[in-house]
Amino acid sequence: MTNLFEYAPAPESRAVVDIAPSYGLFIDGEFTEAADGKVFKTVSPSTEEVLSEVARAGAEDVDRAVKAARKAFEKWSALPGAERGKYLFRIARIIQERSRELAVLETLDNGKPIKETRDADLPLVAAHFFYYAGWADKLDHAGYGPDPKPLGVAGQVIPWNFPLLMLAWKIAPALATGNTVVLKPAETTPLSALFFADICRQAGLPKGVVNILPGYGDAGAAVTAHPDVNKVAFTGSTAVGKEIARTLAGTDKKLTLELGGKGANIVFDDAPIDQAVEGIVGGIFFNQGQVCCAGSRLLVQESIHDELLDSLKRRLSTLRLGDPLDKNTDIGAINSEEQLSRITALVETGEAEGAERWSPECELPSTGYWFAPTLFTNVTQAHTVARDEIFGPVLSVLTFRTPDEAVAKANNTPYGLSAGIWTEKGSRILAVANKLRAGVVWSNTFNKFDPTSPFGGYKESGFGREGGRHGLEAYLDV
């Protein structure tokens, strides 16, 4: 399409962030090399450029970090809540001050558009610390009895899709309740966690309270299995979540898991169509669909299927895919080559199984990891693309005839993290929301997050809640 109003490139400046050529592990307030001297490279998924070389934690480093956290626990948990809270307030403020830098960093390391890191990730990160800061001296009032105690050392393993936000979801409530932390960021996105270590330094956080261990799955397994860890919090795949649950069986460790999903976005024929289209698009293409609560299954009432699909396709044609640092980019890069091949394989399966594939005309950059926004129509519940979490910009479109059928299909999955409902009929929203087996139900909206709002799954999407008053429970001995 020739369009005279072609937006000129509007790149955010890379110069606002200074990435060092190498980073260590952050243990006991110091950056240090891995005991075995191993390192790994982290690349920018949009260009495959190596951003930095990062120390790779092993079991010995995990042990060192847990010891540091254990040592720090005594004093940290004994601090008056108000003082702990003030550290967290400091952290929240420093994040706000440095949010532009951190947004650019996150976009570079993760591949997601700057629009998202700037307008979603970073504001939510700061808000999360600000929210839990306020809880630190109010735990008596949280509904968990008088003077609830922290658990001890929290071992936390986070994914690459929202690196800094997942860190905030883990660290903020842990510290507010008086625990100390050993956190392992994902191997493809270690940088923002290491910058967070620097923020801890600026905030004057006592050493050992937060320890950051970049590394791979083996380091994560060592963190969760360490005998002196009292609490494990994991966000990631359901398969790994189950493995962790098995590892922790028979121990006293408290466990919370936030895992996969196959969220149904249900659109009734009386929906506010234009907003529903926006919600569908935001539901599956936000962060390239690499979101556990993505609305990856569109359940549309048959009577409006064609009309809605036309609108959806027209809207997809306006999505701008490209340089994640460009402020006008809607769709960024897939986080890694590995993830790209997983998406590609599942999409090929979808085609092989007979679902109809469609993408807007969309030129993909020649370097980096990219996948065009993709729709599958003629999908049934039996298709792999309707059952397996794809974790990519791929939407499977199914139809239903009645509200009962919509609910039955929505619930017909081992997952139960999120769901969406679109209708202008208030009673239907409440009735359907009531029947959906999902931890978060967005009605006439999608993919909204807030630190006060508990988030987490039913069934195989995990257990425990993050956010809100509920999020405290995971870190208290109750």
Next chain:
Amino acid sequence: MPPVPKSDKPAKGEKKARAKAGEQTERAGKAPAAREATASFADVTSSDATLRRFLHGLPGVDTVGLEARAAALGTRSIKTTAKAYAIDLAISMIDLTTLEGADTAGKVRALGAKAVNPDPTDRTTPKTAAVCVYPDMVATAKEAVAGSGVKVASVATAFPAGRAALGVKLADTKDAVAAGADEIDMVIDRGAFLAGHYMKVYEEIRAVKEACGDARLKVIFETGELSTYDNIRRASWIGMIAGADFIKTSTGKVGVNATPANTLLMLEAVRDFRAQTGVQVGVKPAGGIRSTKDAIKFLVLVNETAGPDWLDNHWFRFGASSLLNDLLMQRQKLATGRYSGPDYVTVD
């Protein structure tokens, strides 16, 4: 969408071809096309009840979602070449307006001169689309812009309140057309609309359209008085099926005038109307758009909602007065690299 008769609906491929290549033909033949579109809604407009059923069957609008979409498009970053293009486009889309009790021939002549030659220091500056005045100033305005291609638009129908008998409104319209107005900006009867007398609103628009002759008709809803987005969507459809050439947000005379959200909603309406009937209708936000930044946001809304076919002053206008000077200052800044000041653009 509620079912409507589709007798005039072109086949999909045909419609596309028309949208792309056929702008000229559509312009030339727009009046008959619009009449056909109106005719294709004959069942809908056969009674108050059928019209009400149709309007209330339109998809609802979720306030938060609509405003969030408008705000999200407002974060587009329009720089360098795109900005230069957008500024010139915005200038060319302005209906340079004066609608004051204190308007004089002198004031209107100055406005006309400004419309024809917005920046005396730079003759490459595009002309505005039109000047917009009260009916009694049409002749003066016509003279001021003679030969320039700048159109003269006149408000009519007892602007801005619209509280007059139909005969008076039609006389007002005919008077402006007779004085040479190229375009008529009418106001709908908001009282009738809010009382649910949709047919009255519809028939009044039809009558005014008839009185316009060859003049293009812009239908002002006064969205600030309609209050809800659902009402704005309904009003848009009444206007379009009654044959409006443009749908326009507001008079500029009430508290809430054009906003990104209500304009986005109206852009969705014209987009859907063309998809359904093949007839393209223009959109004019008016009132409250004062800065280049705001204007560019509206152009982004146009670009990403109705689409590039509307990025032309035949299909999109800004009803504004002070906006022009800000656009001119920004234009000078792009040309010279330094910020301009109010002394370097003309006061009107």
Next chain:
Amino acid sequence: MSESTEARLSVFKTYKLYVGGKFPRSESGRVYEVNDAKGNWLANAPLSSRKDARDAVVAARKAFGGWAGATAYLRGQILYRVAEMLEGRREQFVREVQDAEGLSKAKAAAVVDAAIDRWVWYAGWTDKIAQVAGGGNPVAGPFFNLSSPEPTGVVTIVAPQDSSFLGLVSVLAPVIATGNTAVVVAAEDRPLPALSLAEVLATSDVPGGVVNILSGRTAEIAAPLAAHQDVNAIDLAGADEQLAKELEVAAADNLKRVLRPQPVDWSADPGTSRLTAFLETKTVWHPTGSLGSGGSSY
């Protein structure tokens, strides 16, 4: 069994399982001997098989929708009705607890009274827990946001081995109070109070399938239940350390919610933790926004 002083031959009771509101014998056709604390034979109890466990899960799943969907007020009244029915059969349960646990009559009576009172405690919780565990969240945006607790689903309960009645009631009542349905593995050596409780539940308007009670070898019955993909949670109260670990490993296959065994004083204030252990939090968002297109002017 206490012999009557008169020379009348007493009528023995045939203890049966409780599944789907019915009292079937074990599908295995087998029973095992249940003795009192001194080792005297009390009765034969059904020896449940894997198939009995499976049937119980089917019954519990079938009952879940209706029970979870019942009003909290109704569930409260039904739980209170259980207390009423127990009060009427107090003497029977005192005798059974006395036999099972080797307590004095006075101590057994205290245990039964406490168990009856526990039903009353949980009866009162049914329509309050949502207010305590849920609530509105003040999100930073134009949205109404409400978190509500909902029952997890089908819960397997490995009943305490020692406290055959008060312990059982203390783990069962909170599970069903919130709308879950339960498959109970009764105390292996002391199953009779549990099997008798089934008779009370059946006459207290508790819908069939809401509570299912199996007797037999704990490890044998619990293993398939822990691995069952249509069971949502498991309370390991009555599992020893080794069994608890095995069951927890099996439970990970579909990420059941697991309540690990812990030392509990069954006579102490139970608090709410057993209620909340088998609740999911659902958070619903809806836009609010302004009344009109220009923001509310009021």
